[in-house]
Amino acid sequence: MEWHQTPGNHALCMRYHSTPAITTSLSSPIKVPPSSCGQEAVGMELETRPETLSIFRTQENDPACQSEQHLGQYYTVPPSHFHTVFPHGLPPRYQQQVKTFNEGCVMVRQPALELISHLKRADYSKPTMRYLLYGVKGSGKTMSLCHTVHYCSTQGWLVLHIPDAHLWVKNCKELLPSSYHASRFDQPIQASNWLRNFRTTNEHFLSKIKLRQRYVWTKRESTEEGRPLGELVDMGVSRVKSSSDVVGAVLKELRLQAGGTEGGFRLAVAVDGVNGLWGRTTLKKEDKSPVAPEELTLVHNLRKMINNDWCGGAVIATLSQTGSLYAPSSAYLPQELLGEEGFDSMDPFVPVPVSLYSEKEFESCYLYYLDRHWLQHPHSRTEEGKKELIFLSNRNPSVLERLCAFL
Amino acid sequence: MFIKQAEQLKLEKQHGQVDSGHQGVIRPGRVFLVRWSRYNPYYLEPEPRKEVYHIPETELTPEQKEERELKSVRPIKAATNSVTSSVFNDPVLSKFVNMMMKDGDKIIAKGIITQTLENMKRKQVEKYHKAPEGKKAEIECNPYAIFHQALENCKPVIGLASIQKGGKFYQVPIPLTDNRRRFLAMKWMITECRDNKHRRTLMYEKLSQELLAAFSKEGNVVKRKHELHKMAESNRAYAHYRWW
Numbered sequence: 001m002e003w004h005q006t007p008g009n010h011a012l013c014m015r016y017h018s019t020p021a022i023t024t025s026l027s028s029p030i031k032v033p034p035s036s037c038g039q040e041a042v043g044m045e046l047e048t049r050p051e052t053l054s055i056f057r058t059q060e061n062d063p064a065c066q067s068e069q070h071l072g073q074y075y076t077v078p079p080s081h082f083h084t085v086f087p088h089g090l091p092p093r094y095q096q097q098v099k100t101f102n103e104g105c106v107m108v109r110q111p112a113l114e115l116i117s118h119l120k121r122a123d124y125s126k127p128t129m130r131y132l133l134y135g136v137k138g139s140g141k142t143m144s145l146c147h148t149v150h151y152c153s154t155q156g157w158l159v160l161h162i163p164d165a166h167l168w169v170k171n172c173k174e175l176l177p178s179s180y181h182a183s184r185f186d187q188p189i190q191a192s193n194w195l196r197n198f199r200t201t202n203e204h205f206l207s208k209i210k211l212r213q214r215y216v217w218t219k220r221e222s223t224e225e226g227r228p229l230g231e232l233v234d235m236g237v238s239r240v241k242s243s244s245d246v247v248g249a250v251l252k253e254l255r256l257q258a259g260g261t262e263g264g265f266r267l268a269v270a271v272d273g274v275n276g277l278w279g280r281t282t283l284k285k286e287d288k289s290p291v292a293p294e295e296l297t298l299v300h301n302l303r304k305m306i307n308n309d310w311c312g313g314a315v316i317a318t319l320s321q322t323g324s325l326y327a328p329s330s331a332y333l334p335q336e337l338l339g340e341e342g343f344d345s346m347d348p349f350v351p352v353p354v355s356l357y358s359e360k361e362f363e364s365c366y367l368y369y370l371d372r373h374w375l376q377h378p379h380s381r382t383e384e385g386k387k388e389l390i391f392l393s394n395r396n397p398s399v400l401e402r403l404c405a406f407l
Numbered sequence: 408m409f410i411k412q413a414e415q416l417k418l419e420k421q422h423g424q425v426d427s428g429h430q431g432v433i434r435p436g437r438v439f440l441v442r443w444s445r446y447n448p449y450y451l452e453p454e455p456r457k458e459v460y461h462i463p464e465t466e467l468t469p470e471q472k473e474e475r476e477l478k479s480v481r482p483i484k485a486a487t488n489s490v491t492s493s494v495f496n497d498p499v500l501s502k503f504v505n506m507m508m509k510d511g512d513k514i515i516a517k518g519i520i521t522q523t524l525e526n527m528k529r530k531q532v533e534k535y536h537k538a539p540e541g542k543k544a545e546i547e548c549n550p551y552a553i554f555h556q557a558l559e560n561c562k563p564v565i566g567l568a569s570i571q572k573g574g575k576f577y578q579v580p581i582p583l584t585d586n587r588r589r590f591l592a593m594k595w596m597i598t599e600c601r602d603n604k605h606r607r608t609l610m611y612e613k614l615s616q617e618l619l620a621a622f623s624k625e626g627n628v629v630k631r632k633h634e635l636h637k638m639a640e641s642n643r644a645y646a647h648y649r650w651w
Contacts, residue, residue: 096529099533100529100532100533100536101532101536102533102536102537372532372536373532373535373536373548374528374532376528376548376549376550376551376552377495377549377551378549379494379495380495382494384494385494385495388493388494388495405521405525405528406521406522406524406525406528406550407495
């Protein structure tokens with residue numbers, strides 16, 4: 001892919017030429033912001049050829065078909081997919097952005113493409129591969145994870161997306177002692193919320209998967225063998241008290257049945273903020289002594305999921321310093337955030353570093369904001385303003401987003 | 408911010424520029440900071456704008472050349488924290504931030520203003536993207552343009568002064584200077600947003616609502632301006648009590 005600069009060296013007026021060997025579909029005319037390219041606009045019209053595309057958008061909305069040529073470009077998540085695939089996974093500022101722009105666009109970046117290529121080529125009869133996304137704060141780990149989850153969803157995998165593991169180890173109002181195991185604690189609200197979102201994501205799987213074991217909840221309630229998974233999930237959502245145990249049962253069933261030859265499905269476990277599962281919690285028991293993470297049912301079951309003793313799926317995890325407890329703000333490497341115990345449990349894993357925006361990605365982001373009428377300050381559309389944005393944000397995606405929000 | 412002012416004080420002490428009428432007091436072990444430090448008139452003002460330094464040697468007028476030579480020999484005052492060479496610097500907005508600031512906490516005030524601008528832009532851009540093609544051009548999305556226009560709409564044209572004549576005080580209509588008008592508009596906006604809001608509404612939310620209303624000439628602040636105009640109109644008879 002070549003980038004040409006029109007006369008006048010105006011970096012905004014770039015053209016994209018499709019390489020002859022690879023066909024690219026549909027074109028839309030390049031969107032030149034009228035305020036800055038006043039004199040060049042005439043020149044641009046004369047030079048526009050039929051196959052020029054927008055620099056920052058691609059029409060390839062299927063994550064499976066995206067490749068290196070789409071790096072730095074935005075693809076749109078179809079609105080029909082949005083609420084089913086992402087009821088709870090996206091960062092809050094991104095959700096606001098989707099609501100404002102009336103569309104959900106994700107940038108195709110190197111870490112996500114790498115992950116997707118690994119997932120395409122992995123051998124699913126071997127024990128599960130664990131992939132860990134790490135990087136500095138705001139570099140785009142959660143968005144890469146969401147991109148991968150979208151891919152898994154479109155490929156028909158069953159997606160277990162835990163939006164933030166830190167939410168399970170802090171700020172819990174109700175901590176019930178577990179009925180199943182004497183020394184563990186249940187978190188009914190968090191578990192039932194998660195089950196509700198799980199039900200939205202995987203509607204079509206709920207009737208297909210049958211339970212292989214009988215589960216007894218109370219003296220009068222039990223779920224028999226051979227019942228569909230949907231029934232179990234509904235029970236967990238309605239009976240909030242036993243929802244944590246239901247989560248444990250669901251995870252166990254999925255783990256057993258994932259690699260199965262008859263009616264086998266692939267299971268993707270996507271955990272954001274996986275470093276919250278090891279370390280400390282801020283929860284306290286009634287005698288004010290601290291609760292260790294393994295004493296929480298949800299965390300205990302999730303840890304079993306992340307172990308690589310099952311096959312037929314993949315575990316994709318993200319480290320996160322933002323919600324983490326008792327971790328210094330400059331820490332971003334796996335060793336620092338996971339701690340000894342966490343690193344030993346996750347080991348061996350495939351580390352995927354997520355870096356800040358490259359120059360091309362920054363350009364793309366800048367043009368996208370211009371296109372969506374987000375950069376409104378007249379000076380932000382000039383070269384000087386752009387240089388200042390690069391300087392102030394250091395090309396960090398989240399810092400750039402916050403800067404452009406009020407400009 | 409405080410470190411800079413302390414250094415400024417120290418500098419002044421070193422150069423012996425602190426006058427006898429100086430507002431600062433230095434006690435052993437503790438420096439009391441001053442709001443307005445008094446520099447010797449020998450010191451020149453700093454120039455924060457970048458364009459001035461980009462003019463090549465040849466295009467300078469004789470006055471500018473003289474000024475440059477003067478600046479190379481004379482000492483320059485320390486720049487305050489509110490001046491920047493950034494292209495996004497807006498003096499009216501800075502004044503508004505200063506007026507909203509309480510107890511010198513500019514970080515919180517600036518944060519509120521940036522959240523307000525973001526909120527206004529989000530509402531307008533959302534409306535823009537949902538509007539049909541014909542209506543898109545009418546929607547103003549630039550929060551700075553909205554802010555300036557809203558402030559213009561809130562500025563009163565004529566004010567009232569309390570003048571004593573024959574033992575009684577009369578409300579006399581008087582012309583207002585530009586600065587006074589701007590001050591009144593900002594003051595009314597801030598007091599309105601502080602007082603007349605629900606306990607749970609955040610400042611930036613209320614401020615963005617009021618600014619958007621003022622932009623379309625509705626809302627309580629514009630109403631207050633109209634009431635002032637009406638009072639001035641009704642007291643027209645006393646206008647000759649003004650002697651300036």
